[in-house]
Amino acid sequence: xxxxxxxxxxxxxxxxxxxxxxxxxxxxxxxxxxxxxxxxxxxxxxxxxxxxxxxxxxxxxxxxxxxxxxxxxxxxxxxxxxxxxxxxxxxxxxxxxxxxxxxxxxxxxxxxxxxxxxxxxxxxxxxxxxxxxxxxxxxxxxxxxxxxxxxxxxxxxxxxxxxxxxxxxxxxxxxxxxxxxxxxxxxxxxxxxxxxxxxxxxxxxxxxxxxxxxxxxxxxxxxxxxxxxxxxxxxxxxxxxxxxxxxxxxxxxxxxxxxxxxxxxxxxxxxxxxxxxxxxxxxxxxxxxxxxxxxxxxxxxxxxxxxxxxxxxxxxxxxxxxxxxxxxxxxxxxxxxxxxxxx
Amino acid sequence: xxxxxxxxxxxxxxxxxxxxxxxxxxxxxxxxxxxxxxxxxxxxxxxxxxxxxxxxxxxxxxxxxxxxxxxxxxxxxxxxxxxxxxxxxxxxxxxxxxxxxxxxxxxxxxxxxxxxxxxxxxxxxxxxxxxxxxxxxxxxxxxxxxxxxxxxxxxxxxxxxxxxxxxxxxxxxxxxxxxxxxxxxxxxxxxxxxxxxxxxxxxxxxxxxxxxxxxxxxxxxxxxxxxxxxxxxxxxxxxxxxxxxxxxxxxxxxxxxxxxxxxxxxxxxxxxxxxxxxxxxxxxxxxx
Amino acid sequence: xxxxxxxxxxxxxxxxxxxxxxxxxxxxxxxxxxxxxxxxxxxxxxxxxxxxxxxxxxxxxxxxxxxxxxxxxxxxxxxxxxxxxxxxxxxxxxxxxxxxxxxxxxxxxxxxxxxxxxxxxxxxxxxxxxxxxxxxxxxxxxxxxxxxxxxxxxxxxxxxxxxxxxxxxxxxxxxxxxxxxxxxxxxxxxxxxxxxxxxxxxxxxxxxxxxxxxxxxxxxxxxxxxxxxxxxxxxxxxxxxxxxxxxxxxxxxxxxxxxxxxxxxxxxxxxxxxxxxxxxxxxxxxxxxxxxxxxxxxxxxxxxxxxxxxxxxxxxxxxxxxxxxxxxxxxxxxxxx
Numbered sequence: 001x002x003x004x005x006x007x008x009x010x011x012x013x014x015x016x017x018x019x020x021x022x023x024x025x026x027x028x029x030x031x032x033x034x035x036x037x038x039x040x041x042x043x044x045x046x047x048x049x050x051x052x053x054x055x056x057x058x059x060x061x062x063x064x065x066x067x068x069x070x071x072x073x074x075x076x077x078x079x080x081x082x083x084x085x086x087x088x089x090x091x092x093x094x095x096x097x098x099x100x101x102x103x104x105x106x107x108x109x110x111x112x113x114x115x116x117x118x119x120x121x122x123x124x125x126x127x128x129x130x131x132x133x134x135x136x137x138x139x140x141x142x143x144x145x146x147x148x149x150x151x152x153x154x155x156x157x158x159x160x161x162x163x164x165x166x167x168x169x170x171x172x173x174x175x176x177x178x179x180x181x182x183x184x185x186x187x188x189x190x191x192x193x194x195x196x197x198x199x200x201x202x203x204x205x206x207x208x209x210x211x212x213x214x215x216x217x218x219x220x221x222x223x224x225x226x227x228x229x230x231x232x233x234x235x236x237x238x239x240x241x242x243x244x245x246x247x248x249x250x251x252x253x254x255x256x257x258x259x260x261x262x263x264x265x266x267x268x269x270x271x272x273x274x275x276x277x278x279x280x281x282x283x284x285x286x287x288x289x290x291x292x293x294x295x296x297x298x299x300x301x302x303x304x305x306x307x308x309x310x311x312x313x314x315x316x317x318x319x320x321x322x323x324x325x326x327x328x329x330x331x332x333x334x335x336x337x338x339x340x341x342x343x
Numbered sequence: 344x345x346x347x348x349x350x351x352x353x354x355x356x357x358x359x360x361x362x363x364x365x366x367x368x369x370x371x372x373x374x375x376x377x378x379x380x381x382x383x384x385x386x387x388x389x390x391x392x393x394x395x396x397x398x399x400x401x402x403x404x405x406x407x408x409x410x411x412x413x414x415x416x417x418x419x420x421x422x423x424x425x426x427x428x429x430x431x432x433x434x435x436x437x438x439x440x441x442x443x444x445x446x447x448x449x450x451x452x453x454x455x456x457x458x459x460x461x462x463x464x465x466x467x468x469x470x471x472x473x474x475x476x477x478x479x480x481x482x483x484x485x486x487x488x489x490x491x492x493x494x495x496x497x498x499x500x501x502x503x504x505x506x507x508x509x510x511x512x513x514x515x516x517x518x519x520x521x522x523x524x525x526x527x528x529x530x531x532x533x534x535x536x537x538x539x540x541x542x543x544x545x546x547x548x549x550x551x552x553x554x555x556x557x558x559x560x561x562x563x564x565x566x567x568x569x570x571x572x573x574x575x576x577x578x579x580x581x582x583x584x585x586x587x588x589x590x591x592x593x594x595x596x597x598x599x600x601x602x603x604x605x606x607x608x609x610x611x612x613x614x615x616x617x618x619x620x621x622x623x624x625x626x627x628x629x630x631x
Numbered sequence: 632x633x634x635x636x637x638x639x640x641x642x643x644x645x646x647x648x649x650x651x652x653x654x655x656x657x658x659x660x661x662x663x664x665x666x667x668x669x670x671x672x673x674x675x676x677x678x679x680x681x682x683x684x685x686x687x688x689x690x691x692x693x694x695x696x697x698x699x700x701x702x703x704x705x706x707x708x709x710x711x712x713x714x715x716x717x718x719x720x721x722x723x724x725x726x727x728x729x730x731x732x733x734x735x736x737x738x739x740x741x742x743x744x745x746x747x748x749x750x751x752x753x754x755x756x757x758x759x760x761x762x763x764x765x766x767x768x769x770x771x772x773x774x775x776x777x778x779x780x781x782x783x784x785x786x787x788x789x790x791x792x793x794x795x796x797x798x799x800x801x802x803x804x805x806x807x808x809x810x811x812x813x814x815x816x817x818x819x820x821x822x823x824x825x826x827x828x829x830x831x832x833x834x835x836x837x838x839x840x841x842x843x844x845x846x847x848x849x850x851x852x853x854x855x856x857x858x859x860x861x862x863x864x865x866x867x868x869x870x871x872x873x874x875x876x877x878x879x880x881x882x883x884x885x886x887x888x889x890x891x892x893x894x895x896x897x898x899x900x901x902x903x904x905x906x907x908x909x910x911x912x913x914x915x916x917x918x919x920x921x922x923x924x925x926x927x928x929x930x931x932x933x934x935x936x937x938x939x940x941x942x943x944x945x946x947x948x949x950x951x952x953x954x955x956x957x958x959x960x961x962x963x964x965x966x967x968x
Contacts, residue, residue: 077872079864080758101878109875122870126887126962139876187874467651475906475943478924482659482936485928488670562776566910569778570925585779589914592786593797601786604779612774 022093024195024227025051025074030087030097032066032073039296043069043082045251051195056221056228058242058259060235060274064292066251067231071197073097075114076104091195110140113188115198115217119180123172129183130168133190140191155186159216178209182216189220196221196228202237214241235278239263247271250293250303252319257329267323267331269308302334310335371620375613379433382610386430393420395427395579403596413598415587421602428579428603433610435491435574436560439498444553446499447506452537454507455514465511468504476501480563484573494573498563502556509552513545551621558614565607581607638956645952652944656937657701661694671931710941711934713927720938723923728942729814730801731912731919734839735904741844743897746851753852754859755882765852773849781842781914788838795838796831800916806831839915843908847900854896858889891958898954902947906939 032044044066051057059067072078074089074096089096091112096104108114116122124132133152134145142148149168156164159182172180181201188196198217202210218241221228230242238245238259246256247268255268266272276286290307293299299306305315314320314334323336392411393399399418406413412421454461483497517523518541526536567573568582581603588599668684669676676684685691689700704711710720753765775783781798788795796803801816808816809823817836820829862868862885871884909921916922920942927935 072869075873077869105872105875105877107875108873114870114873116866116870116873118866121866124867124871124884124887127884135871135876135880136874139874139880184870475903475909478906478909478921478928478939478943481909481925482928482940485931486660486670486936558774565776566778570910570913570929572929585782589782592782593790595786595790597786600779600782604776604783607776607779608774611776612770615770615774 022090023050024053024055024092025229026088026090027070027074028088028090030070030073030084030089032069032078032082032084035081035083041295042298043251043295044073045298046087047248047251047253049246049253049256051227051229053194053227054222054225055244056218056230056242058238058245059229059231059248060233060238060245061248062233062292064295065248067248068199069251070248071199071229071231075108075112075197076101106140109136109193110191111193111195113191113193113196115188115196115201116184117200118204119175119177119184120172122184123180125172128169128171133168133187136187136190151190152186155190156183158189158220159183159186161186177205178213181205181209181213185213185217185220192224194226196226197231198228199231200233201230235263235274247274250298251295252303252332254304254333255329255331257325257331258327261325261327261329267329267336268304268333269310269335270304271331273307302332372617375616379610379613382426382429382606383433385426386428386433389426391420391423391426393423395419395424396577403591403599405596406598412602413596415584415599416591417587421584421599424579424584425581425603425606428581428584429606429610431574431578431580432561432564432582432607435495435564436498436557439495439560440502440553440556442495442499443502443556444506444549447503448510448542448549450503451507451510451514452542454511455518455537455541461511465508468507477563477566480567481570481572484567489572491574491578494564494567497567497573498560501563502560505552505556506549509549510545513548514541517541517544547621547625551618551625554614554618554621558611558618561607561610561614634956634959637959641952641955645948648948648952649945652941652948653702653705655944656940657698659940660933660937661690661697671933705941710938713935714932715930720934723935724920724938724942726814727918727920727923730816730917731905731908731921733815733817734836734843734908734912734917734919735901737836737840738843738847738904738908739897739901741840742847742851742900745844746848746853747855747893749848750852750855751859751882754856754863757860757863765856769849769852769856772845773853775846777842777846778910778914780846781838781911784838784842785914796834798838798915799835800918801832801835802828803831803835835915839908839911839917842911843904847904850896850900851893855889855893858892859885862886862888891962894958894961895954898950902950905946906943 027050028048030044030047034041034043047066047070049057049059059070061067069078069082073084073087076096076099078084084097087097091107096107099107123129130149130152133155134148137143137148137151142151152168153164156167161167161179161182167175167179167183172183175183185201188198196217201217202213205213214237217228217230220226230237232238242259244257245259245262246253247262247270248254249270255262255266255271262271263275266275270288273286273288276283277288288307293303293306299316301314301316301318302308302311302320305311308315312334320332320334320336322330322332324330396419399414399420401410401414402416402418404410404414404418406421410420410422412425414420415424450464454464480497480501483500484493487493487496523536523540526540564573564580565582565585568580569586571583571586574580574583584603585600585607588596588601588603591597591599668681668690672681672684682691689697708721710724712719713723716723749765749769753762753769756762785795785798789797802808806828809819809825809828812819812822816832817829820826820832863882865885865888867888868881868885871881876884906921906924908917908919909925911917912919912922913925920939923935924939924943926932927939
């Protein structure tokens, strides 16, 4: 019953020629709100970005900027009082937001893998690891326990766990942080998804282990020609592991483009501040002062105005139009118009 | 997803958005309080249509314009007796709760002292509280003597453990907090810290528990008087009224028992609602 | 292995717990403020009569001597005998306990099914209509005194609808009770193969079980709700959803997290019901342990009251111990020390 819906949603491809294959993921106008007792929280406000095949895209921003709500909106994991109110997220041309819950459920895990933030809160503490693998496979039609065990063993071997049987017969709390995160990665890759979403996959791990885990994830993604959306607040990780980057602020994308463009010559004042906040030899360390704007009483105009050193009159009135360069980097700032005028 | 939002409190503080919610909160506290105050006021001040203890010749009359809630098998006007009972049952429950509140809070604070005794007190209460409290109340009243004072004492005794536990568990949390440490550091003494810093920080949660204790006490008092224990049969009491009409329930005269039953229901509902609201606004999941 | 060690330690703790129950039972009868002798004798009694009662109760001897005597009796399995019927207390307890256990276990099952269902419904649809509906029902159940609920059900189901038999006990007046094997009528009638009696026993237990089931379901619903809501909002459940697990499995994951507090609550309720069903037993003339206790208390039958406290306390202790061990078995994270 999902076939006609998919067929219906396929033809409308924004910005794509009808002859070209649709993008792997194309998010446009995504808007998510939370109806809390304190008011309507504007968590995600009209987000646009895309992920191409065999590409790693980073999403950066400070906590509360909407990056994790964005990925949860795409995956259909936003629970009440949260609600996706607008927008589309086309995955291979199919709008994920328009799918029935059961159809989207079948895509999760099978075609889109998810690597959770903290393995100890993600893994079931009172269920043996093997059972958890078996449940994922059963959810996607593989019900044989023996096959499940073989698949789980292979998946664990892929993430570099020697002696997978000991891990499979144990519980999550018996593992080290790095091992537990490897198990989570194995679960995300278990059904060989074409696309992986990683939500700050190394938070809470030892510094030495962080790099191993990221190398492992990148290896698994590149080996099989997969794509990945890597959510992080660490620009160093973006610089090292991503092809393109999306910078978010207060639930909006304020700049995106290739990692080289964005990190070497950031155009938006917020991206500039982020880049300056990364310690580098020979550069003074500059911290960003102030706080995120109130997401309930969302400001008119540019959300960054209150903290922006260059804020001027139009910033308080309308959100700026995008400026796109030849290399494809886009940013949303009124200063660009100024620069155009000065040129 | 919501955690990310809640993690940074600055993102969700919105004085504008909060106002309507606060109003609703207040309403949910004041409506039940108002109903209870109204019941007490009616019991003491309102002129009753009939004498609540005087039998009339008209026995087991169905509710009509004359007798709003009918009469029981003795010919007593159910409505008048029901209103008069509010003036007996509710104050008894409140009095019992107040005694247990004072005793329980003091014991709870004492149990906060370091050393083996605090733990022992709680262990002892475990055994005590595991015992069916209603039966314990019945036994206490029956053995100490069948009168109203002992009902209050029994209510007080069975409610003490909940306050001791609450004060101890809350106190343990508060004691570890920095401001109590700071108070100690600047030289405040034990009792002073207890009464100036620890106790005020758990007032709300104690009040919520107190309201719950009253709700529970109303039911225990009603159960006692339903069994004919404690409150003198001549005195008005909801439990005794239900007992009077219990036999009539199998023969169809529902009004004798149903109206006092609804009165208990409404009273308990109000105290429960107050407790829930207090607990909600003090941000703790209710435990019992 | 570690579970076994933990279980052994918990079982070894039993005597200590039992001793505190014994002390409580002893003190409640022997050292209560007030004047039990005066209460027993009544206001008209003269000094000789008071002295006679005091002697018969042994209250003329020092407290510790009475306690040693009492302990000695307990060790021999002698709980004394009733003042009124002169029957040994132990055999009275064994005679009345099965009826109560039958009622309590059936009620607990109804309460658990109803309560966990209501709590799950509310928690799963938190903040939506079903949540408000379930909360309304639970608050209502919790605020109706159980004895009033019993009378309401009698009026509705017996008088008006005629679905239930009259509240005259565990069987109809004309029914022939089956030969006692376990003491539980539902079981005994099945053993005897007497379907008429079985049907009658089922019909007679319907209303009391429903009353207690509804009343105590509120507690189950509250504890289910309180532990299931955070479980459903946990990262673990989110990850399960992100892996594409169907909602049924996701709910099962959440339950695995939430089951410990729910089980603990079940144990507390089981203990509370052992004596707490007393008033309901009285209304339905159930002839159980609780009704016997209330009758004994009202008659000031001291050895019976002591026996009741002892038995209820022991039941509670056993229920809690079994529960702690069960929780330890179910949760691999519990540290056994």
